[in-house]
Every structure is written in C-alpha cells, then in structure tokens.
Amino acid sequence: MREILRSEGRRFANTVIWSWQGWRAAWASEKSLRQWSVVNVLSAALAFSLEMTAAERGLILALGVLVLAAELMNTGLEEAIDYISKADDPRAKKAKDCGSAAVALSALAGGVAWVVILIG
Numbered sequence: 001m002r003e004i005l006r007s008e009g010r011r012f013a014n015t016v017i018w019s020w021q022g023w024r025a026a027w028a029s030e031k032s033l034r035q036w037s038v039v040n041v042l043s044a045a046l047a048f049s050l051e052m053t054a055a056e057r058g059l060i061l062a063l064g065v066l067v068l069a070a071e072l073m074n075t076g077l078e079e080a081i082d083y084i085s086k087a088d089d090p091r092a093k094k095a096k097d098c099g100s101a102a103v104a105l106s107a108l109a110g111g112v113a114w115v116v117i118l119i120g
Helices: 002-029 031-049 054-084 090-119
Strands: none
Touching: 002 031, 002 054, 031 054, 031 090, 054 090
16 A cells, blocks of 8 residues: 555656646747736736635636646647648648637636626
8 A cells, every 4th residue: 555655646746747847848938828827817816806706716717727728738739740740731730720729718718707707
C-alpha cells in the first residue's frame, strides 16, 4: 500500500511539474494567453466587488478558467500542427480555426454569464 501511495504521489508531482512547464511555455510565447489572463483578473475583481451570490461568482470564475484552458488547448493544437508541417493545407487551417473558435465560444459563454447575472 505504501508503494502504491508513493508511486501515485510521484505521478501527481510529475503532473504538477509538467502542467507548470506547459503554462510557463505558453505564457512566454502566447500573447493571447496573457491577454485572457488580464481579462480573467479584471473579471474576477469585478465579480468580487459586485453583490453576487456564491453560485454566480463561482460561475464567472469557472468560466474564466475555462477560457484559459481553451486557450492552452488551442496553443497545443497549433504547436502540434506546425510541428507536423509548415505547408499550407486546408485541413491544418480548419483545425487551427476550430481551436480558435473553441476559445471564442468559451469566452462568449463567460460574456453570456456576465450579461445574464447583471440583467437578472
């Protein structure tokens, strides 16, 4: 049992390390991740400064994190496509455009949540 816990602890530690390395790499090269992070901080500050229920605040914060996750996935997708080939290919363009659309839709979800909360 101790060996299983030790093994799982190492695996978890590696996961944390690799995730942090991914975040740092994307932060260093992706202006859009840095921009969404600023938007996220501003959104969170506003969520904590306005009168909201815990559920509303949680939704705003969670959707902000979702936008960052979508941006990281889009970055990974673009990196993988560029690694495979730099040639212009309609399939590569479609994949990259779909990744970008996923980021836009997650951001739209956050915007919709803000509108519904502020109007409601």
